[in-house]
Amino acid sequence: MIELYQQQDLVITPPSLGISLRGTIQVPGDKSISHRALMLGAIAKGTTTIEGLLLGEDPLSTADCFRGMGVEISELNSEKVIIQGQGLDNLQEATSVLNAGNSGTTMRLMLGLLASATGKFFTVTGDESLRSRPMSRVIKPLTQMGAQIWGRQNDNLAPLAIRGQHLQAITYHSPVASAQVKSCILLAGLNVAGETKVVEPALSRDHSERMLKAFGAQIDSDLETLTVTITGQNQLTGQKVVVPGDISSAAFWLVGGAIISGSELLIKRVGVNPTRTGVLTILERMGAQITKENEQIIAGEPVADLRVRSSKLQSCRIEGDIIPSLIDEIPILAVAAVFAQGTTIIRDAAELRVKESDRLAVMARELNRLGAQITELPDGLEITGGTPLKGTNVDSYTDHRVAMSLAIAALGASQTTTIHGALAAAVSYPDFIDTLKNICT
Numbered sequence: 001m002i003e004l005y006q007q008q009d010l011v012i013t014p015p016s017l018g019i020s021l022r023g024t025i026q027v028p029g030d031k032s033i034s035h036r037a038l039m040l041g042a043i044a045k046g047t048t049t050i051e052g053l054l055l056g057e058d059p060l061s062t063a064d065c066f067r068g069m070g071v072e073i074s075e076l077n078s079e080k081v082i083i084q085g086q087g088l089d090n091l092q093e094a095t096s097v098l099n100a101g102n103s104g105t106t107m108r109l110m111l112g113l114l115a116s117a118t119g120k121f122f123t124v125t126g127d128e129s130l131r132s133r134p135m136s137r138v139i140k141p142l143t144q145m146g147a148q149i150w151g152r153q154n155d156n157l158a159p160l161a162i163r164g165q166h167l168q169a170i171t172y173h174s175p176v177a178s179a180q181v182k183s184c185i186l187l188a189g190l191n192v193a194g195e196t197k198v199v200e201p202a203l204s205r206d207h208s209e210r211m212l213k214a215f216g217a218q219i220d221s222d223l224e225t226l227t228v229t230i231t232g233q234n235q236l237t238g239q240k241v242v243v244p245g246d247i248s249s250a251a252f253w254l255v256g257g258a259i260i261s262g263s264e265l266l267i268k269r270v271g272v273n274p275t276r277t278g279v280l281t282i283l284e285r286m287g288a289q290i291t292k293e294n295e296q297i298i299a300g301e302p303v304a305d306l307r308v309r310s311s312k313l314q315s316c317r318i319e320g321d322i323i324p325s326l327i328d329e330i331p332i333l334a335v336a337a338v339f340a341q342g343t344t345i346i347r348d349a350a351e352l353r354v355k356e357s358d359r360l361a362v363m364a365r366e367l368n369r370l371g372a373q374i375t376e377l378p379d380g381l382e383i384t385g386g387t388p389l390k391g392t393n394v395d396s397y398t399d400h401r402v403a404m405s406l407a408i409a410a411l412g413a414s415q416t417t418t419i420h421g422a423l424a425a426a427v428s429y430p431d432f433i434d435t436l437k438n439i440c441t
Ligand code: S3P
Pocket: 031, 032, 033, 035, 105, 177, 178, 179, 180, 181, 183, 205, 327, 328, 351
């Protein structure tokens, strides 16, 4: 019923009597926290250990880039990764191009460090998707700090070349609520005398702030003015990082468990940092039955077990300041909306057009192929739920979150759905298909 064809296409045929999703599962480590743990471990002095690292392709790209700059990182595994940090000044000039693969976080955060590595020269590239994603959003503030970065399309697209400079502190008012932009500037600010400030239009995920503080950076967040201030030239010290499960990966099971009748799933040790839990707020508003159990703080991040039981969903509006806290979950929330009664409106989400794919266009087109009623808006989607889906051929456009969202939609469709390029899931969730097979009953 769930098969992988030629190592690429996922073929899903729900039995005519229907399926349910049941069991206890653990999702892989948080992608954002995994990147940051590798990067801060690489630039701190002393040993950093990471438990629960995501072994997806994106963090592997980060580890490879820093190994390319001479950082000693043990073999990656989810039990314990050990990094022998040399300190920020000791990143070496890489002898070949640093390849960030599919990972925007790798490229954008790393640029902050490379731009401030005085006198050193680096080249950075990525896969076809990443080479089409805008880098000017970080290059512009870095240039204001004095960085020298060159790239295609007026220094916007990779491949990029960087000559590290002595940077100056700035106050940057970011036009987008982007944790990648914020984190890039904070990492550049680490190497700069004085106070570097980032002001956001809405609060984005704060994993960098939490982890920088734990590593000994002088950093302060003002939630009233949405301003983060870092005072540079403080030595970071290696730490023990424990990575919680990724709520962005748990979201597929939360929606699957909610929409497929007779389901009950317990998802263990999921990160529930309030800057990431917009998906829980919206699913609860739609009528999903989700409970948080066993809440605790582990290594500076809130963690909980999440239990979901199937229920009838209603439409809702998703817009405004909540968007940054669920930005990666909009594809799977669109699937929830397809199975909900009424018309769901998603606005203020134009950022989705510059993710691994144009997620607004791709989700509207591919879900409509399955029989959904979705109209694309310039900055969102209008989704009229409740029409039955019928399986057909759909495409992930090699976007991991699109691939997994379509798989969940296929579980609720009649007949066979074939998802082309489903192995893209390995970017953030290498075991997705195995877990899916295990919990389908
Ligand atoms: C991320 C920030 C978000 C998110 C991405 C990971 C991060 O991107 O979509 O998957 O780890 O900082 P933006 O900063 O572009 O919003």
